[in-house]
Amino acid sequence: xxxxxxxxxxxxxxxxxxxxxxxxxxxxxxxxxxxxxxxxxxxxxxxxxxxxxxxxxxxxxxxxxxxxxxxxxxxxxxxxxxxxxxxxxxxxxxxxxxxxxxxxxxxxxxxxxxxxxxxxxxxxxxxxxxxxxxxxxxxxxxxxxxxxxxxxxxxxxxxxxxxxxxxxxxxxxxxxxxxxxxxxxxxxxxxxxxxxxxxxxxxxxxxxxxxxxxxxxxxxxxxxxxxxxxxxxxxxxxxxxxxxxxxxxxxxxxxxxxxxxxxxxxxxxxxxxxxxxxxxxxxxxxxxxxxxxxxxxxxxxxxxxxxxxxxxxxxxxxxxx
Ligand SMILES: Nc1ncnc2c1ncn2[C@@H]1O[C@H](COP(=O)(O)OP(=O)(O)OP(=O)(O)O)[C@@H](O)[C@H]1O
Ligand SMILES: [Mg+2]
Numbered sequence: 001x002x003x004x005x006x007x008x009x010x011x012x013x014x015x016x017x018x019x020x021x022x023x024x025x026x027x028x029x030x031x032x033x034x035x036x037x038x039x040x041x042x043x044x045x046x047x048x049x050x051x052x053x054x055x056x057x058x059x060x061x062x063x064x065x066x067x068x069x070x071x072x073x074x075x076x077x078x079x080x081x082x083x084x085x086x087x088x089x090x091x092x093x094x095x096x097x098x099x100x101x102x103x104x105x106x107x108x109x110x111x112x113x114x115x116x117x118x119x120x121x122x123x124x125x126x127x128x129x130x131x132x133x134x135x136x137x138x139x140x141x142x143x144x145x146x147x148x149x150x151x152x153x154x155x156x157x158x159x160x161x162x163x164x165x166x167x168x169x170x171x172x173x174x175x176x177x178x179x180x181x182x183x184x185x186x187x188x189x190x191x192x193x194x195x196x197x198x199x200x201x202x203x204x205x206x207x208x209x210x211x212x213x214x215x216x217x218x219x220x221x222x223x224x225x226x227x228x229x230x231x232x233x234x235x236x237x238x239x240x241x242x243x244x245x246x247x248x249x250x251x252x253x254x255x256x257x258x259x260x261x262x263x264x265x266x267x268x269x270x271x272x273x274x275x276x277x278x279x280x281x282x283x284x285x286x287x288x289x290x291x292x293x294x295x296x297x298x299x300x301x302x303x304x305x306x307x308x309x310x311x312x313x314x315x316x317x318x319x320x321x
Contacts (some may be wrong), residue, residue, distance in 0.1 A: 011164050011194040012038035012060060014078075016069035019218075025182045030055045032218040033069060041074050042190045044209035045198040046309065052218040053198045060196075061089045073164055085114075088193070090163030093168050094153040098142035102133055102152050105141055106159055113160030122158070127155040131185065144300050147178035154185070159252070166188065167197040171204060183208055202306040214309060221312055226305060233301065233308045238280060240270040241296040242288065251287065269297075 015119040019031040045053050058064040060071055062079030071078035072087050079103035079276060097105060103124055110120030128134045131151040136144065141152060150170055157165060170186065171179045180202075186195055186208055199205050205212055213223040223230065244246055247261055249270055252261045258280065260273040288295050303311075 009039075010037055010072070010074075011040055011043075012036050012071070012073055012196055013075075013118065014060075014069060014071035017056065017059060017066065017071050017094060019052070019059055019064070020067040021055075030218050031059070032216075034215065034218070034220050035110040036071070036213065036220075037214075037223065038194070038196050039211060040167075040194045041211065042186065042195040042197060042209045044205035044212040045196060045215070046200075046202065046205060046212055047198075047215040047221075048313075049106040050199075051215045053215065054168055055218075056215070057089070057091075057166055058197070058294045061087055061166060061290075062093075085160070086156035086163040088160070088165045090153045090165075090167045090170055093170070094149075094156075096141045096149065096152070101138050101140055102144065102148075103128060105152065106155055109156040115160065118257035123159055123161075124155075129159060130183075131155050146173045147175070147181065150174060150178070151185070151193060151267055154182070158189070163193060163196045165193045165197075167195060169198050169200070171199060171201065179204065202304070202309060204304045212305075214312070217311065229305070230303065233303055233311065234309070235303045236273055236276075237278065238272045238298065238300055239264075239267075240272060240284060240298045241268075242270075243294040244291065244297070245270050247291070248287065248293070255283065 003158065003167045014034060014036040016033040016035065018029065018030060018033050021030055028064060034056065045056070047053050055064070059066050060078050061072065062084055066078065070252070073083040076083040076086065097108070100108065106124035106127060107120045108118065110123055111117060115123060125134070125137075131154070133148060133151060134150060141149065153169065154170060157167070167186070171182050174182060183204055186197060197208065198210045209226060211225050213220065214231070229248065245268065249263055251274060252258055252270065257274055257276040258272060259275050262271055263269070264271045270273045272280065284298055287293070
């Protein structure tokens with residue numbers, strides 16, 4: 001009973017969700033037994049090209065069949081009419097009716113989503129306004145820029161007031177300003193709707209999301225809040241800056257518990273990777289006193305999400321070998 005309630009509390013939930021494309025020798029397990037737990041808010045979905053993100057999304061929205069396992073959207077079976085009603089979906093490569101105007105397209109999508117024409121028009125205008133497309137509402141979509149198309153795509157996904165918005169790379173092909181704009185819109189939307197969004201760009205995910213799931217080769221590599229991930233991956237890099245960096249570098253080169261030490265060209269400071277962090281923290285103050293050196297700084301830099309995922313991916317690839 002408790003288990004059942006748990007499923008309902010998640011915006012997106014899956015158990016051993018699997019997609020196998022093809023049969024026999026040709027069979028490819030594109031998504032392999034993944035357990036998704038997406039809570040309200042903005043949840044990032046990360047992974048390199050071919051990791052299985054689009055395949056997962058397509059199963060969640062009912063665009064392709066599920067090979068094995070199960071998935072629920074707010075407690076409703078993925079692919080069911082009830083689940084489709086609560087989902088808004090922006091595909092990776094949305095297909096528009098390019099000769100329609102932005103406004104007509106939204107009204108049409110609203111009617112498809114079950115709205116009466118008057119309500120569809122009201123909602124379309126509200127969304128055009130929200131996405132700064134009101135002035136372009138009577139222009140054909142074929143004449144929209146990439147950024148405008150991306151925004152009209154998100155607007156179309158929102159027209160029937162979904163509870164869960166699934167966005168497959170909403171910032172792809174956008175310039176930095178366009179990206180920043182779409183990211184802000186997604187952030188603001190999260191007051192009203194839960195968002196499950198994929199992107200290749202970790203700094204974007206860091207700006208938008210509280211939680212992230214990363215997949216690689218169809219399997220979940222890590223799934224947690226960004227806060228927790230950052231807490232558990234502390235850098236083993238130390239940066240030291242004194243008034244005698246060259247001299248310290250020579251001395252540190254001869255210490256057996258230091259695996260790497262060099263002066264970084266960009267900042268002119270000593271970058272140290274120790275095998276034993278405690279010993280390094282003891283050694284540096286002693287060296288400073290003994291050499292009567294002035295200390296400018298000695299610290300461990302905080303890792304970005306990008307650094308952390310590079311590290312996780314490198315480790316996983318090692319294990320595979
Ligand atoms: N219709 C299909 N038939 C056969 N294989 C497919 C099909 N669609 C995707 N694949 C394969 O499934 C794997 C996962 O692809 P998918 O598109 O889900 O990855 P992705 O994480 O979305 O990648 P990207 O970041 O490039 O969008 C890839 O190996 C891909 O070649
Ligand atoms: Mg994809």
